[in-house]
Amino acid sequence: MKILFLGAGAVGGYFGGRLIEAGGDVTFQVRAGRAQQLAARGLVIKSPLGDANIRAKTIAQAGGEAFDLVVVACKAYDLGQAIEAVAPHVAKGAVLLPLLNGMRHNDDLRNRFGSDALIGGMCQIEATLSPEGDVLHKSKFARMVFGPFEDFPADVRRQQVLSTLAELGAKASFTSVLQDPVDQALWDKWVMIGTLAGITTLMRGAVGDVLAAREGHELIEEMLHEAIAVATESGYPPRADYLASVRQLLLSPGSTFMASMLRDIERGNPAEADHIIGDMYRRAHDFGHDASLLRIAYCALQTYEARRVRGGLS
Numbered sequence: 001m002k003i004l005f006l007g008a009g010a011v012g013g014y015f016g017g018r019l020i021e022a023g024g025d026v027t028f029q030v031r032a033g034r035a036q037q038l039a040a041r042g043l044v045i046k047s048p049l050g051d052a053n054i055r056a057k058t059i060a061q062a063g064g065e066a067f068d069l070v071v072v073a074c075k076a077y078d079l080g081q082a083i084e085a086v087a088p089h090v091a092k093g094a095v096l097l098p099l100l101n102g103m104r105h106n107d108d109l110r111n112r113f114g115s116d117a118l119i120g121g122m123c124q125i126e127a128t129l130s131p132e133g134d135v136l137h138k139s140k141f142a143r144m145v146f147g148p149f150e151d152f153p154a155d156v157r158r159q160q161v162l163s164t165l166a167e168l169g170a171k172a173s174f175t176s177v178l179q180d181p182v183d184q185a186l187w188d189k190w191v192m193i194g195t196l197a198g199i200t201t202l203m204r205g206a207v208g209d210v211l212a213a214r215e216g217h218e219l220i221e222e223m224l225h226e227a228i229a230v231a232t233e234s235g236y237p238p239r240a241d242y243l244a245s246v247r248q249l250l251l252s253p254g255s256t257f258m259a260s261m262l263r264d265i266e267r268g269n270p271a272e273a274d275h276i277i278g279d280m281y282r283r284a285h286d287f288g289h290d291a292s293l294l295r296i297a298y299c300a301l302q303t304y305e306a307r308r309v310r311g312g313l314s
């Protein structure tokens with residue numbers, strides 16, 4: 001199976017690199033700056049699961065080659081361009097697997113390419129790119145979940161892609177899970193990341209820092225409650241055992257766990273505010289919920305973005 005990763009950032013670089021190690025035929029579609037880094041240094045992964053320096057095949061844009069699977073691994077604010085970049089691959093028969101946090105990108109991709117071009121996915125990893133472009137994997141967990149959507153079961157082509165990816169993933173240095181249907185896993189992840197990103201960007205600290213504050217524990221619980229309410233109204237209430245694991249992550253005193261969105265803000269980069277927090281707040285609002293913490297977190301993120309865009313950060 002020929003696999004293309006659109007983007008070789010923290011997520012694309014990690015999972016794409018690990019699939020190459022497992023014997024996968026993987027190419028990265030990258031822009032000029034990232035292409036130069038990969039040519040100069042190789043695809044470098046620094047990870048508690050094992051360091052690697054991988055020779056990565058790259059292309060600048062869609063050309064003659066056809067791919068069976070295109071993994072979309074960009075940030076949400078780049079999705080518009082990414083959609084145009086992957087369109088020629090879809091026209092040649094590729095199936096798309098987005099690994100972005102949030103949910104709305106699935107609708108965007110489905111509206112543009114149709115349901116039969118899409119499988120669902122998400123990943124759990126704490127990773128970032130160093131200034132030199134090395135993938136820095138910070139915790140031991142690395143998990144990719146993929147599968148067909150509940151309302152659109154896999155046809156023969158997507159089933160073939162899913163099972164080949166599962167076989168390859170089983171040999172790779174991450175946990176690979178084929179989940180049919182995939183929807184609950186995507187909602188569960190959004191509940192967790194919506195709460196984590198909301199609270200850590202609002203308070204500008206890791207989970208343990210927030211918990212050190214007098215109202216910290218209560219506010220984390222309140223934001224989690226708002227996110228759970230959106231998932232529940234949407235038909236995907238998180239299971240009790242999943243919520244127990246989320247509470248363990250979000251309520252561990254002293255924990256340095258934080259959302260990648262906070263790291264983006266600390267570097268003065270754009271944040272996926274609208275996609276991860278704004279979309280959740282809007283859905284809460286449409287369901288008639290108050291969701292006052294999501295509302296404030298979204299407002300804080302929009303304030304950051306306005307200041308960033310006017311050059312007011314330094």
Ligand SMILES: NC(=O)C1=CN([C@@H]2O[C@H](COP(=O)(O)OP(=O)(O)OC[C@H]3O[C@@H](n4cnc5c(N)ncnc54)[C@H](OP(=O)(O)O)[C@@H]3O)[C@@H](O)[C@H]2O)C=CC1
Pocket residue numbers: 006007008009010011012029030031032033034073074075076078081082085099100101123124125126127128129260272
């Ligand atoms: N980092 C993490 O720990 C986790 C992230 N996620 C989610 O995964 C998604 C990706 O995040 P992450 O990997 O951290 O982000 P990064 O910023 O590290 O990587 C995104 C990459 O996409 C590339 N890209 C964007 N548009 C294009 C394009 N049109 N053509 C080619 N390359 C493109 C960027 O390239 P360029 O360098 O040229 O800008 C960049 O290298 C996000 O939705 C995030 O929320 C999910 C779980 C964990």
Ligand SMILES: CC(C)(CO)C(=O)C(=O)O
Pocket residue numbers: 101123124125126127193196258259260261
């Ligand atoms: C919380 C985490 C690290 C889990 O995968 C994540 O998705 C993110 O910060 O973007």
